[in-house]
Amino acid sequence: MSSDQIIFDNVSKFYGDVLGVNRVNLSIPPGITSLVGPNGSGKTTLMNLLTGLIRPSRGKVTVLGLTVDQPEKLFKLVGYCSQFDAFPKGLTGYEFVNSYLRLSGRDAAECDELAWKAIDRVGLRDAAHRKAAGYSKGMRQRMRLAQSIAHNPRVLILDEPLNGLDPLVRSETIALFRSFAKDGCHVLLSSHVLHEVDIISDQVILMNGGYVVAEGNIKGVRSEISEQPMQIVIRCDHPNTLASRFFEEDHIVEVRMHHDKKGLLIKTSDPDRFFTLMNHVALNGHKLESVAPVDDDVNSVYEYLIGGEDETIS
Amino acid sequence: MSLWLTQILAVMRLEIKKTFFARRGLWIYLLALAPVAIFALGAFMSRNFQVFETTLPAGVHLLTDEQLDSVQSGMTRAQIVALLGEPPRTRTRRLHGFDQDNKPIIVQQEDMRYYGENRSLILDLRDGVVGSIMSRGRSSFDQMSYAFATVFQFFFIRLAIFFGCLGIFMNLFRGEMVDKSLHYYLLSPIRREVLLVGKFLAGVVASAVIFTTSTGLQLIAYLSAFDAATVSRYFNQDHGTSQVAAYLGVTVLACIGYGSVFLGGGLLFRNPIFPAAAVLIWEAANPLLPALLKKFSVIYYLKSLCPVPVAAPPGMPALFKLLVSSGDPISAYLAVLGLLALAAVVLWACTFKIRKLEINYTTE
Numbered sequence: 001m002s003s004d005q006i007i008f009d010n011v012s013k014f015y016g017d018v019l020g021v022n023r024v025n026l027s028i029p030p031g032i033t034s035l036v037g038p039n040g041s042g043k044t045t046l047m048n049l050l051t052g053l054i055r056p057s058r059g060k061v062t063v064l065g066l067t068v069d070q071p072e073k074l075f076k077l078v079g080y081c082s083q084f085d086a087f088p089k090g091l092t093g094y095e096f097v098n099s100y101l102r103l104s105g106r107d108a109a110e111c112d113e114l115a116w117k118a119i120d121r122v123g124l125r126d127a128a129h130r131k132a133a134g135y136s137k138g139m140r141q142r143m144r145l146a147q148s149i150a151h152n153p154r155v156l157i158l159d160e161p162l163n164g165l166d167p168l169v170r171s172e173t174i175a176l177f178r179s180f181a182k183d184g185c186h187v188l189l190s191s192h193v194l195h196e197v198d199i200i201s202d203q204v205i206l207m208n209g210g211y212v213v214a215e216g217n218i219k220g221v222r223s224e225i226s227e228q229p230m231q232i233v234i235r236c237d238h239p240n241t242l243a244s245r246f247f248e249e250d251h252i253v254e255v256r257m258h259h260d261k262k263g264l265l266i267k268t269s270d271p272d273r274f275f276t277l278m279n280h281v282a283l284n285g286h287k288l289e290s291v292a293p294v295d296d297d298v299n300s301v302y303e304y305l306i307g308g309e310d311e312t313i314s
Numbered sequence: 315m316s317l318w319l320t321q322i323l324a325v326m327r328l329e330i331k332k333t334f335f336a337r338r339g340l341w342i343y344l345l346a347l348a349p350v351a352i353f354a355l356g357a358f359m360s361r362n363f364q365v366f367e368t369t370l371p372a373g374v375h376l377l378t379d380e381q382l383d384s385v386q387s388g389m390t391r392a393q394i395v396a397l398l399g400e401p402p403r404t405r406t407r408r409l410h411g412f413d414q415d416n417k418p419i420i421v422q423q424e425d426m427r428y429y430g431e432n433r434s435l436i437l438d439l440r441d442g443v444v445g446s447i448m449s450r451g452r453s454s455f456d457q458m459s460y461a462f463a464t465v466f467q468f469f470f471i472r473l474a475i476f477f478g479c480l481g482i483f484m485n486l487f488r489g490e491m492v493d494k495s496l497h498y499y500l501l502s503p504i505r506r507e508v509l510l511v512g513k514f515l516a517g518v519v520a521s522a523v524i525f526t527t528s529t530g531l532q533l534i535a536y537l538s539a540f541d542a543a544t545v546s547r548y549f550n551q552d553h554g555t556s557q558v559a560a561y562l563g564v565t566v567l568a569c570i571g572y573g574s575v576f577l578g579g580g581l582l583f584r585n586p587i588f589p590a591a592a593v594l595i596w597e598a599a600n601p602l603l604p605a606l607l608k609k610f611s612v613i614y615y616l617k618s619l620c621p622v623p624v625a626a627p628p629g630m631p632a633l634f635k636l637l638v639s640s641g642d643p644i645s646a647y648l649a650v651l652g653l654l655a656l657a658a659v660v661l662w663a664c665t666f667k668i669r670k671l672e673i674n675y676t677t678e
Contacts, residue, residue, distance in 0.1 A: 075503040086494035102324040103502040
């Protein structure tokens, strides 16, 4: 079977009586996909299922048409940078990347070239001949990332890949993920840093308590949360006139004047009718500086769907 | 070179380095070197017998080895004196004990000591009858050869190699679970069965190097007790070369046999103590097992391959006699094939486990 999708087909995983994930059905296309959810929501379980580190209690997982029972084929296409912050004892950073490349059966020269290329991509050439055990947390994270990308995978799975990285390295690492996605690869990552997820993701999978609660493009997910009115900020020259006009509409739930008297915060239960109304307003000669939704980001969607159950979400 | 072979070599490269230089494996080297130290010390004492025997009574008549060897346990004091004369040194004591009906009795105990050209003999007599015979001093070649065979069978194979392989092979998977680094292997494009074979061969190479080196050093140490002519005669006339080859071969086979068992143990059990205890008991109980079950034991094949048979000394308790006895030895050809087949069956069974192996470091 050939496919360019990562597919979870009715997948459940139980650890004894404890639920890992339940009835997960997903088709993940190429691009950057973020798994978002509080601790224990099942993000890492999903990634481990994807790579065969654990087996589903029920259902089936395929990655580009391959199952985890074909590791010799699967892991030519898949790289996984897990959360396990450990290295095999006694190896330098270079030996770590190079040794596991050698397991693929490539010759020494090719492995050497690929290892250095990956180490260069994470900017650790100078530290490559030091023992990996002596690295800082950020360096360990980057060296593990180098190991997972060294064989040029088409599917890159990253569990909290930005943890422990300083701001400069974070932006470089995000650029690296983008370059993979631009080349048509799957980049599946989990993160607690929602604003970064918002910036880098083509789509998100929101998880809670072992269930997928929403998936897809973040704006699309937001528009489907009908019970939460959408919040929109309008910057204009006559906010009072506009406010009185909005009060005539039954779908407008709330109108608030901005403290500088040059803008309004609108809450509407029907965004489609609201934007039609705004077209009329503009045609009637009102000067609108900007109209922008303020709660169609991951953070807001996460708040609406999961409700800030976990303190670690930022 | 085929892909699998290349991958096996890559796994071995990683594992051998880890095994040889692991700090937690230091005790294995000590275990392997312990018998070397014993034989080196024995050889040194044997060569310097006169130096250690500083309390030789003045004017003592030194007996020949033949005269000393003529003494048997069970002989009476009068028979000994008739053979060797009055002992140059003797010590008597009265010991309190119990008879068969559990009534208190007093036993007359006497130590008689005779001196020879190469060794001294200490006879332990109870109520005038020789019980145990202890020899001290320069050993004969046959005695040393027998001592080597005894230590090889009962310490080196059953304890040193057994526990050394336990440390090496259990760590191949379980150690990486504890270190949280096994997932790197499982995320590599390599069949898990190939990984298993690679790790096993790495363990065999590492353990074989450590323990055959030890066997070689033990042989050198024990042969160093003798002059060049004796050693030359051993190699040229007394099957020395084949015996040395047999000892080295048994060492390698022991590593393969115990290695496969403990590799499986490392995959199946979190705590190595339980499988180790179970295998140790199983191996010790081998002589008591029915003929069919005996074949599922590593020691069954190894005992048949040891070049110098070890017999139970007189007076040894029945249970220990069973451990010493070779049972029903099989031909060397069958023993080698049987042991390799046993290892292959264990490894084959392990492939089922490793295919479904999951990583769950939090429970380790």
